[in-house]
Amino acid sequence: MIPLSYNVRSLVERRATTAAAVLGIALVVFVLSASLMLVAGVEKTLGGSGEPDRAIVLRKGSDNELSSGIEIGSVPIIAAAPGVRSGEGGGLVVGEIVVVAAMEKLGGAGMSNVLIRGVAESVFRFRPEVRFTRGRAPRPGTDEAAIGARIAGRFRGLEMDRTFELRKNRSATVVGIFEAGGSSFESEVWVDVETIRQAFRREGMVSSARVRLESPAAFEAFEEAVEQDKRLGLEAMREIAYFEKQSEGTATFIRVLGSGISFFFALGAVLGAMITMYAAVAHRQREIGTLRALGFPRGSILLSFLVESALVAVAGGALGSLGALGLGAVRFSMMNFDTWSEVVFSFTPTPQTLATALGVSIAMGLAGGFLPALQAARLRPVQAMRE
Amino acid sequence: MSLAGIAASDLMRRNRLRTALTLGGVAFGVLAFILIQTVISAWEIGVTTAAKDRTVTRHKVTFVMSLPKRYVEEIRRTPGVKQATWSTWFGGKNPLQEREFFMAIGVEPESWLDVYDEVGVAPEERSAWIADRQGALVGDVLAKKFGWKKGDTVKLTSNIFPGEWEYRIHAIYQPLRKSADRSMFVFDWDYLNQSVPERQREQVGWITSRVKTGTDPAALSKALDAKFEENEVQTLSQDEASFQRSFLGMMSAILGAMNVVSLVILGIMALILGNTVAMGVRERLREYAVLRAIGFRSSHVTRLVLGEAAALGAAGGLLGLAIAVPIVGGLGKFLEENMAAYFSVFRLDPGTAGLALAIAVGLGAAAGLIPARGASRLPVVEALRRVA
Amino acid sequence: MSEPIVRLRGVRKTFWRDREPVPVLDGLDLDVPEGSFEALMGPSGSGKTTLLNLIAGLDRPTEGSIEVAGQPIHQLPEGALARWRSETIGFVFQSYNLLPVLTAQQNVELPLLLRRLPRAERRKRAETALRIVGLEDRTQHFPRQLSGGQEQRVTIARAIVNDPKILVADEPTGNLDKGSTKDVLDLLARLNKELGKTILMVTHDPHAAERATIIRKLDKGQLA
Ligand SMILES: Nc1ncnc2c1ncn2[C@@H]1O[C@H](COP(=O)(O)OP(=O)(O)OP(=O)(O)O)[C@@H](O)[C@H]1O
Ligand SMILES: [Mg+2]
Numbered sequence: 001m002i003p004l005s006y007n008v009r010s011l012v013e014r015r016a017t018t019a020a021a022v023l024g025i026a027l028v029v030f031v032l033s034a035s036l037m038l039v040a041g042v043e044k045t046l047g048g049s050g051e052p053d054r055a056i057v058l059r060k061g062s063d064n065e066l067s068s069g070i071e072i073g074s075v076p077i078i079a080a081a082p083g084v085r086s087g088e089g090g091g092l093v094v095g096e097i098v099v100v101a102a103m104e105k106l107g108g109a110g111m112s113n114v115l116i117r118g119v120a121e122s123v124f125r126f127r128p129e130v131r132f133t134r135g136r137a138p139r140p141g142t143d144e145a146a147i148g149a150r151i152a153g154r155f156r157g158l159e160m161d162r163t164f165e166l167r168k169n170r171s172a173t174v175v176g177i178f179e180a181g182g183s184s185f186e187s188e189v190w191v192d193v194e195t196i197r198q199a200f201r202r203e204g205m206v207s208s209a210r211v212r213l214e215s216p217a218a219f220e221a222f223e224e225a226v227e228q229d230k231r232l233g234l235e236a237m238r239e240i241a242y243f244e245k246q247s248e249g250t251a252t253f254i255r256v257l258g259s260g261i262s263f264f265f266a267l268g269a270v271l272g273a274m275i276t277m278y279a280a281v282a283h284r285q286r287e288i289g290t291l292r293a294l295g296f297p298r299g300s301i302l303l304s305f306l307v308e309s310a311l312v313a314v315a316g317g318a319l320g321s322l323g324a325l326g327l328g329a330v331r332f333s334m335m336n337f338d339t340w341s342e343v344v345f346s347f348t349p350t351p352q353t354l355a356t357a358l359g360v361s362i363a364m365g366l367a368g369g370f371l372p373a374l375q376a377a378r379l380r381p382v383q384a385m386r387e
Numbered sequence: 388m389s390l391a392g393i394a395a396s397d398l399m400r401r402n403r404l405r406t407a408l409t410l411g412g413v414a415f416g417v418l419a420f421i422l423i424q425t426v427i428s429a430w431e432i433g434v435t436t437a438a439k440d441r442t443v444t445r446h447k448v449t450f451v452m453s454l455p456k457r458y459v460e461e462i463r464r465t466p467g468v469k470q471a472t473w474s475t476w477f478g479g480k481n482p483l484q485e486r487e488f489f490m491a492i493g494v495e496p497e498s499w500l501d502v503y504d505e506v507g508v509a510p511e512e513r514s515a516w517i518a519d520r521q522g523a524l525v526g527d528v529l530a531k532k533f534g535w536k537k538g539d540t541v542k543l544t545s546n547i548f549p550g551e552w553e554y555r556i557h558a559i560y561q562p563l564r565k566s567a568d569r570s571m572f573v574f575d576w577d578y579l580n581q582s583v584p585e586r587q588r589e590q591v592g593w594i595t596s597r598v599k600t601g602t603d604p605a606a607l608s609k610a611l612d613a614k615f616e617e618n619e620v621q622t623l624s625q626d627e628a629s630f631q632r633s634f635l636g637m638m639s640a641i642l643g644a645m646n647v648v649s650l651v652i653l654g655i656m657a658l659i660l661g662n663t664v665a666m667g668v669r670e671r672l673r674e675y676a677v678l679r680a681i682g683f684r685s686s687h688v689t690r691l692v693l694g695e696a697a698a699l700g701a702a703g704g705l706l707g708l709a710i711a712v713p714i715v716g717g718l719g720k721f722l723e724e725n726m727a728a729y730f731s732v733f734r735l736d737p738g739t740a741g742l743a744l745a746i747a748v749g750l751g752a753a754a755g756l757i758p759a760r761g762a763s764r765l766p767v768v769e770a771l772r773r774v775a
Numbered sequence: 776m777s778e779p780i781v782r783l784r785g786v787r788k789t790f791w792r793d794r795e796p797v798p799v800l801d802g803l804d805l806d807v808p809e810g811s812f813e814a815l816m817g818p819s820g821s822g823k824t825t826l827l828n829l830i831a832g833l834d835r836p837t838e839g840s841i842e843v844a845g846q847p848i849h850q851l852p853e854g855a856l857a858r859w860r861s862e863t864i865g866f867v868f869q870s871y872n873l874l875p876v877l878t879a880q881q882n883v884e885l886p887l888l889l890r891r892l893p894r895a896e897r898r899k900r901a902e903t904a905l906r907i908v909g910l911e912d913r914t915q916h917f918p919r920q921l922s923g924g925q926e927q928r929v930t931i932a933r934a935i936v937n938d939p940k941i942l943v944a945d946e947p948t949g950n951l952d953k954g955s956t957k958d959v960l961d962l963l964a965r966l967n968k969e970l971g972k973t974i975l976m977v978t979h980d981p982h983a984a985e986r987a988t989i990i991r992k993l994d995k996g997q998l999a
C-alpha cells in the first residue's frame with residue numbers, strides 16, 4: 001500500500017490545480033446542500049406544526065384554511081364528536097378565522113401578503129409550543145396583536161409596540177412576539193378572533209376548527225362522526241397529514257429544482273476533477289514507473305490515485321458543506337401558494353443533508369478519479385520512466 | 388497559419404483529452420445556465436409580454452378578496468376606459484385528476500373576449516358558448532390534457548365554492564399571442580352568481596379594463612383607485628405588467644436564489660477553464676520563451692494565451708448550446724403540454740443563448756488572464772535555461 | 776575583412792544569487808568581423824551562453840556597450856529589441872525548441888508571422904528554407920516524427936527563414952550523433968560560405984570548432 005502522505009504531499013505540491021478541483025466540488029456541494037437544507041426547512045416549517053393527537057376540520061373540498069369556511073354553529077357539534085378530549089378549562093377545541101392582508105415589506109421590496117389568524121384566548125393552551133419571547137398575548141376583545149418571531153421586523157409596523165392597519169381605519173398594536181418551534185405560525189399575525197370577525201365581516205363563520213383527541217388512535221372515530229353529517233359538509237384531517245400536504249408541493253418543487261441543477265453542476269465538477277487527476281498522473285509518470293519497477297502492483301497504484309481524488313472530493317465536500325452551514329442564519333421568505341401569504345423559511349441542516357452532501361462529493365471524486373487512476377495503473381514501468 | 392492557428396493547433400493537438408474534458412465541463416455549465424435562465428424567463432413571460440393597454444383592478448388587501456360588481460359599471464363610465472370586464476377565481480379542480488392545477492374563472496363572456504383579445508375562438512363556437520349559461524371555454528392545452536372535446540359535459544369541484552359544478556364545453560380556444568395561458572377554464576360568471584348563497588352574490592374577483600389609445604394605463608390606475616378611495620372596499624389598480632410582477636414578487640426569493648445559482652455555475656466554469664489554461668501555460672513556458680527569442684513580443688504571447696482560452700470557452704459554449712437546443716426543445720414541449728399552468732411558454736430565448744455564449748467566451752478569456760500575464764512576463768533567458 | 780558586425784566594449788555581466796554577486800563576464804571587448812564563422816569554447820559555467828544571449832539581444836549587460844549590425848542594442852527598449860531580433864538574429868538551440876504541435880513547415884513559418892506577408896509568400900519562403908536544409912520531403916512532419924538531426928535542421932531553417940545577418944547557435948550539435956553532427960556542421964559552413972551569414976557557435980566539441988574560421992576561448996570572464 002502506498003502511504004497516504006505521498007498523496008497529500010503531491011496534492012499540496014500542485015496546490016493551484018488541487019484548489020481548483022476542490023473549489024469546483026465545493027460549489028456543487030454548496031448548491032446541493034443549500035437546496036437540501038431548504039427542503040428540510042420547508043418541511044420543518046410547514047410540516048412541523050402538526051401533533052399526532054390533533055385534528056383539523058375544514059369545509060369539504062377546500063384544502064387550506066384560507067378558502068375554508070365553517071358555520072360557527074358547527075363548532076360545538078365538532079367539539080361533541082367522539083374521540084375529542086374533554087378537560088376542564090377548555091383549550092381542547094379552537095375555531096379560528098384566517099385572512100390575508102397586503103402589507104408593505106421593509107427594505108423597499110414592495111407589498112406582500114401576511115397571514116392573519118383570528119384566535120381565541122384558549123389558543124395558547126391548545127398550542128403549548130407557543131412561547132412569547134417578548135411582550136404578552138393579546139387580550140380578547142381588543143385590537144392587540146401578537147406576531148410570529150420570523151416576520152417581526154420584515155413588514156412595516158410588524159414590530160414590538162408598533163401599530164399596523166388590519167384594514168382601512170382599523171389598526172392593531174403589536175403587544176407580543178412569539179416563537180412556535182420553527183413552524184409556519186412564526187410567520188403569522190395573531191389577533192383576537194372577534195376583532196377579526198368584525199374587521200373582515202366574517203359573522204357567523206370560522207375558517208377551521210381544531211380539536212385535541214383523546215389519543216392519536218381516536219382519529220378514525222372522530223373523522224367518521226364529523227363527516228357523517230353531509231349537511232355540515234365537513235372534512236376532518238389529522239393535523240400532521242394536513243401540514244404534510246401543505247409542504248409537499250413546495251418541498252417537491254425545491255427538491256426537483258435543486259437536485260436537477262446540482263446534477264448538471266456535478267457533471268461539470270467531475271470533469272474538472274478528472275482534468276486535475278489526469279494532470280497528476282501525467283506529472284508523475286516517472287514516479288509511477290519507479291514505483292512499479294520497485295514492485296508495487298497495479299492495484300495499489302489504482303487505489304492510490306483513487307484515494308487521492310477522494311481526498312480532493314472530501315475536502316471539497318467539507319468546504320461546500322461548511323459554506324452551506326453558513327446559510328443557517330439566512331432567512332428565506334417565500335410565497336406559500338396554498339395560503340397566498342408569505343412564509344419565512346430557514347436553511348435547516350440535518351444529519352441526512354450532511355451525509356448526502358458528503359456522499360455525493362465522494363462519489364464525484366471517485367467518478368472523476370477512476371479513469372485517470374486506471375491510466376496510471378496501466379502504465380508500463382520502462383516506458384513511464386523514460387518519459 | 389497565424390497566431391490563431393497556433394492556438395488552435397495547441398488546443399487540438401497538445402492534450403486532446405484535457406481539451407475534451409474542459410469542453411465538456413464548459414458545455415454542462417452553459418447547459419445548466421441556459422436551463423436556469425429559461426426557467427426564469429418562462430416565469431417572467433407574464434411581465435415581458437403583458438398587454439400594454441390593460442389595467443387590472445383588485446381588492447386593495449389581496450386579490451383573494453372580492454370587489455362589488457357595481458364597480459365594473461363605474462369603471463366603464465370612467466373616461467379613457469374602452470371596455471372593462473371582470474373575472475372571479477373559481478379555484479377549480481378536475482375531480483378525476485385532483486392534482487392538476489389550472490386557472491378556472493367565471494367571467495362575462497362577451498366583454499371578456501373583447502378585453503382578452505389574445506384568446507382566439509371560432510365565431511360559431513363563440514356564440515354557442517355565450518348562449519349557454521353553463522357553457523365553458525377551454526384552452527387547447529387543457530382540453531388535450533384532460534381529453535376533453537367540444538360537446539363534452541364535465542364536472543368540476545372548487546376549493547372555494549362547495550359542491551359539484553357541471554359544464555358543457557362549447558368552445559376550445561387557441562392562443563393568438565404567445566403570452567396567452569393555454570390552460571384556462573372560462574365559464575359564465577352568472578352561473579356562479581346564481582348558485583352561491585345570497586351574501587356572496589354580486590361579487591367579482593378582479594376587473595380588467597382596456598384603455599383607449601392615448602390613455603396612460605398608469606395614470607388611469609391612479610384615477611380608478613382614487614375613485615374608490617372613500618368607499619367601503621378600496622382597490623389597487625395596476626397595469627398588467629405590474630400586476631404580473633407582483634405575482635413574481637412573491638417568488639422573488641426563489642428567483643434571487645436561482646440567479647445566485649447561475650453565478651455559481653459561472654464560478655465552476657471559470658475554475659475549469661482557468662485550471663486547464665494554467666496547466667497548458669505551465670507546460671509550455673519554454674515554447675513561449677522560444678517565441679520571444681525569435682522576435683515575438685510579450686503582447687503576442689498574451690494574445691496567444693488569451694485567444695486560446697477564449698477559443699476554448701467559445702467551443703465549450705457552442706457545444707453546450709448544441710446540447711441545450713434539443714434538451715430545452717424537448718423539455719419545453721413536455722412542460723407546455725403538461726405543466727402549462729407553471730410554464731405556459733418554455734422556449735430558448737435567442738438572447739439567453741447569445742448571453743450564454745458570450746459568457747463562455749468572456750469567462751475563457753478571463754480565466755486566461757492570470758496565466759497570460761505569467762507567460763508574457765516570463766524572463767526569456769531563464770526559461771530557455773530551464774531544462775536545456 | 777570589413778567592419779566588425781558585432782562590437783562589444785567593456786561588457787560586464789553580473790548575476791545575483793540571493794544577495795551574492797556572481798560575476799560572469801568581466802569587462803569584455805569583442806569584435807566579430809562580418810561573414811566569419813566563429814566557435815566559442817570554454818569550460819562549463821564560463822559564461823558562453825551568457826555572452827551569446829547578450830549578443831543576440833536576449834539579455835542585457837550589467838555594464839558596457841553592445842553594437843550589432845550597426846545598432847547599439849544595449850539601450851533598445853523591449854519592443855524594439857524583439858523586432859530587431861526577429862530581423863537580425865537567427866537562433867539555433869541545443870535542444871531544438873520546435874513547437875511540438877506544429878508541422879516542420881509551420882515551425883519554419885513562425886518568424887514570418889511577425890511580418891506582413893501574404894500567406895502564399897510565407898509558405899514559399901518556408902519551403903525554400905526547408906529545401907536549403909535538405910528537408911523538402913519532410914515539410915508536413917511533426918517534430919516527434921523526425922530524427923534529432925532532422926529536427927536541428929528544421930531549427931536551422933527556422934533560423935534563416937527571415938534572412939538574418941547573424942546566426943547564433945548554442946551547442947547545436949550537443950544532442951546529436953556523429954553523422955548528424957557532420958550534417959549540421961556542413962550545413963552551417965555552407966550557410967556561412969554561400970549565403971554569407973555570420974555564425975556564432977558555442978561548442979564543447981574540438982572537431983566541431985575546427986569547422987569554424989575563428990576559435991575563441993572564454994575563461995574566468997575573459998576572452999583568451
Ligand atoms: N540567472 C542566473 N542567476 C545566477 N547565476 C546565473 C544565471 N544565469 C547564469 N548564471 C551563472 O553564470 C555562469 C555562466 O553561465 P553560462 O550558462 O553562461 O555558462 P556556459 O559557459 O554556457 O556553461 P555550459 O557550457 O555549461 O553551458 C554560471 O556560473 C551560472 O551559474
Ligand atoms: Mg551554456
